[in-house]
Amino acid sequence: MGCQAVLLAAALAALLAPGAAAPVPRQGARSKLLLVSFDGFRWNYDQDVDTPHLDAMARDGVKARYMTPPFVTLTSPCHFTLVTGKHIENHGVVHNMFYNTTSKLKLPYYTTLGIQSWWDSGSVPIWVTAQRQGLRTGSFFYPGGNITYQGEAVTLSRKEGILHNYKDEQEWRANVDTVMRWFTEDGLDLVTLYFGEPDSTGHKFGPESQERKDMVMQVDRTVGYLRQSLESHGLAHSLNLIVTSDHGMTTVNKKASDLVELHTFPNFTFKDIEFELLDYGPNGMLLPKEGLLETVYAALKDAHPKLHVYKKEDFPKSFHYANHSRITPLLMYSDLGYVIHGRLNVQFNNGEHGFDNREMDMKTIFRAVGPNFKKGLEVEPFESIHVYELMCQLLGIVPEANDGDLSTLLPVLRSGSALQASGRPPLVMGMLVAGTLLAKIR
Structure with missing residues (x-):
């Protein structure tokens, strides 16, 4: 057995030894x-x-x-x-x-x-x-x-x-x-x-x-x-x-002339959506009906300059967010100060979070x-x-x-x-x- 293999065996033996997982003893009271x-x-x-x-x-x-x-x-x-x-x-x-x-x-x-x-x-x-x-x-x-x-x-x-x-x-x-x-x-x-x-x-x-x-x-x-x-x-x-x-x-831009309102987008319809999680601040999730993912994505991706829409697999990896089974095929977030309104405008907070960290x-x-x-x-x-x-x-x-x-x-x-x-x-x-x-x- 080579020198490195011997060292590896010793390290593994330490891992398996009784009490190996115990915390390090500390001096005095904890x-x-x-x-x-x-x-x-x-x-x-x-x-x-x-x-x-x-x-x-x-x-x-x-x-x-x-x-x-x-x-x-x-x-x-x-x-x-x-x-x-x-x-x-x-x-x-x-x-x-x-x-x-x-x-x-x-x-x-x-x-x-x-x-x-x-x-x-x-x-x-x-x-x-x-x-x-x-x-x-x-x-x-x-x-x-x-x-x-x-x-x-x-x-x-x-x-x-x-x-x-x-x-x-x-x-x-x-x-x-x-x-x-x-x-x-x-x-x-x-x-x-x-x-x-x-x-x-x-x-x-x-x-x-x-x-x-x-x-x-x-x-x-x-x-x-x-x-x-x-x-x-x-x-x-x-x-x-x-x-x-x-x-x-x-601060929420409640009276802005360019609110993010999905129900006003000309090429988007909620009839194409199987499930939605919207109206919770500046982020949202959509599950399009079967076969309509590309249609919904095309309708939303450039629909508003303050809205960022992604397919799950393309969501920025730096956010460490989208790679989970609970995340829907389409997800989105809006720019600072803008919330996402879905079927109706129901968000009235003067302050909000949920934005880009x-x-x-x-x-x-x-x-x-x-x-x-x-x-x-x-x-x-x-x-x-x-x-x-x-x-x-x-x-x-x-x-x-x-x-x-x-x-x-x-x-x-x-x-x-x-x-x-x-x-x-x-x-x-x-x-x-x-x-x-x-x-x-x-």
Whole structure:
């Protein structure tokens, strides 16, 4: 047996050894992790409002100039990327709405939050991964957090109701209090906490409105209350806190002379369509009737200068979106500020998201503070797919296969910490070594 083959055999033996998949032992007590998402918090919302508590987080920890969400920039897909580290086409939660092109069933966002098959379609989120490695986890209103994955539920979870009032600041504080008890009394190691603002206010009043600015100040007060609660519960020095969001927000051109209205296009008819998912912001999907794909595509591809229509196989690969069985043969998105109207004009929001994730208005925030984060560090922009690997590193767990890269965010951790010094768990290192050696032997 050659030298390389011997090394390969040794690496594979390490992979199969008892306990090879166990996390790297860490010095001292394990740090807990709280991931907080404020829905629809655009990257620059702190620039026209006084946000002393978010500013303090940046001074005490890490701030990204901005974070790029995945396409399509919708709530459920973007939140699931954060907890799986996967592009949307790889985790399968491709929309806020459940839909079935055969039965024609379409379900709203709140109902979809409880549809098992929509979420549990092969990807295992961080809650389950952590529990399988001995940790206890919780999800408070976080999209996908109340679902059973491969037969395993999150240790503790709360799901928002369909009539939930997103704006109640007193309830926000009560929710923080509950999460503190989960950490201190129930012994949870990881919790994901979700707030539906400033998204709801941004939709209703627009991202440049005073109402949105007032809501950002409420978010900031809540961040202050959260950090104060960590101190009073003795968690500030044993818990890492990440505050982020799913996407940004932009102003809708509601009175533009060139609205994107499919029902006005001269060469297009809904009689040629078997299934449609339209009127949900700036993106849409169509299933043409059998034999009519080319006809529908020809009618739409140059129908409006603000509308971009693609066959599934031709959709830009850089979006990492279309390569999934749930995506229809035709899909489309519109330019910033324009929503897609289908059979009727039924979209009246003043603010919207779902646009191209390269647009600055779709970018969002990232703040982190805690015992394992550097202090006063501002980092260059990065994609949200990398947050999952960072969280697994913070928890000392072996990640599932994902599209992120730990090296992207590893520099935000304190040098010399047990986390950073430990590097990759043995299983991951063994796989990397084995893969490299195998490639050389071939």
